[in-house]
Amino acid sequence: MTIIGKKIRMERIMNRNTGKTVIVPMDHGISVGPIDGVKKIKDAIENVSEGGANAIVEHKGLVGEGHRRHGRDIGLIVHLSASTMLSTDPNAKTLVCKVEEALKLGADAVSIHVNLGNGHEKEMLNDFGWVSNEARTWGMPLLAMIYPRGPEITNEYDVNVVKHAARVGYEMGADIVKVSYTGSVESFREVVDGCNIPVVIAGGEKMDSDQDILEMVKGAIDAGGAGVSIGRNIFQHRDPTLMVKAMSAIIHNGQSVADALRILQK
Numbered sequence: 001m002t003i004i005g006k007k008i009r010m011e012r013i014m015n016r017n018t019g020k021t022v023i024v025p026m027d028h029g030i031s032v033g034p035i036d037g038v039k040k041i042k043d044a045i046e047n048v049s050e051g052g053a054n055a056i057v058e059h060k061g062l063v064g065e066g067h068r069r070h071g072r073d074i075g076l077i078v079h080l081s082a083s084t085m086l087s088t089d090p091n092a093k094t095l096v097c098k099v100e101e102a103l104k105l106g107a108d109a110v111s112i113h114v115n116l117g118n119g120h121e122k123e124m125l126n127d128f129g130w131v132s133n134e135a136r137t138w139g140m141p142l143l144a145m146i147y148p149r150g151p152e153i154t155n156e157y158d159v160n161v162v163k164h165a166a167r168v169g170y171e172m173g174a175d176i177v178k179v180s181y182t183g184s185v186e187s188f189r190e191v192v193d194g195c196n197i198p199v200v201i202a203g204g205e206k207m208d209s210d211q212d213i214l215e216m217v218k219g220a221i222d223a224g225g226a227g228v229s230i231g232r233n234i235f236q237h238r239d240p241t242l243m244v245k246a247m248s249a250i251i252h253n254g255q256s257v258a259d260a261l262r263i264l265q266k
Contacts, residue, residue, distance in 0.1 A: 002137065005138075006140065006175070009108045009141050010141050012108040012109075013075035013108050014054060014198070015054060017252075018252045019198070020226050020252060021055065021176075021198075021227040022055075022227055022247055022251055023054060023057060023228065023229040024053050024056050024229075024230065024234050025056070025057035025079075025111075025229055026045070026235065027079040029062075030084060031082070031084060031090070035232075035236075037236040037240070038235055041065045042066060045065070045066070047235070047240040048244050049074045050241045050244075051242065051243065051244025051245045054075055054227075055074060057111055057143070059097070060078055060102065060105055063078065063106065075109065077108065077109040077111050077143055078101075078102035078105055079112075080096065081094065081095060081112050081127075081145075092115075092120035092124075093112075093114065094127075099131060099134040099137075099138055100134070102140070103140060107140070108141070109143055110131070110135060110142055111145060112128055112143075112145070114146045115146075115150060116164075117152040118149060118150025118152070119150070119151075128172050132172055133173075135175075136173060141175045142173065142176075143177075143229070144168075144176070144177050146165040146169050147165060147202075148161035148162065157180050157181075157182055159182045159190050162179050165177075165179050166194060167194050169197070170195045170196055176197060176198045176199075176226070177197060178199075178200050178202055179191060179199065179201065181202070181219065181220055188201075188220055188223040188225065192224040192225055193224070198226030198227070199224075200220075201216070201220045202229060202230065203230030204232075204233075206233060206236050207233055210246075210261060210264055211257065211261060213230075213243075214246060214247070214250065214260045217230075217250050217251065217260075218257050221251055228247060230247070242263060246263040246264050247260070249263055
């Protein structure tokens with residue numbers, strides 16, 4: 001039964017026809033506070049839902065704000081990890097929610113954040129193992145956000161450390177892994193080839209150029225990626241709805257960057 005349940009929930013966070021996804025994380029409030037774009041979470045969710053996003057990521061306290069409105073459905077991923085920029089070590093993530101609690105809240109999936117290459121890797125990998133087991137028990141899809149971050153990492157976008165991070169997610173039992181884009185189709189293909197589960201890319205800091213954002217998305221898809229999990233570059237965009245539509249055109253419809261830019265120009 002859990003296998004059937006997981007399959008049903010996966011189709012709530014990924015497009016069943018393309019096998020790809022547009023996820024918009026909105027878990028930033030705990031990390032950095034009420035930043036622009038997610039101060040009014042209801043509006044933020046409505047904007048990306050209108051654009052056709054497949055799922056959002058949020059912390060448990062925001063679930064009551066509503067994530068399915070006006071007949072438009074959107075998948076709910078409850079984030080289990082947290083840390084704040086006020087900490088002496090913001091890279092040290094701790095668990096703040098359990099899989100069973102997320103299930104009771106109506107989640108379609110859960111997510112966990114793990115940073116590799118720092119003094120707290122041991123604890124975060126231990127948490128990852130525990131969450132992976134619980135997610136499998138409940139038939140709950142698990143999105144693992146994994147980044148090489150710490151004093152042992154000289155370049156967190158280097159293909160060798162990114163593909164290692166993706167492989168960790170795969171071998172630890174995640175259903176989807178989120179990593180940074182490595183800068184080119186050729187290098188990111190190495191990441192995808194070494195990870196036999198869907199790989200989605202993070203968006204990173206807010207970018208100034210729409211074309212740069214969309215070229216990154218297109219590169220990830222051309223390399224065999226399964227979509228995006230992008231926050232600021234969607235919800236802080238001048239028109240989040242159109243940005244989701246533009247990304248979806250590339251991810252789900254195979255359109256070009258030029259085609260996607262024309263959507264934004266509307």
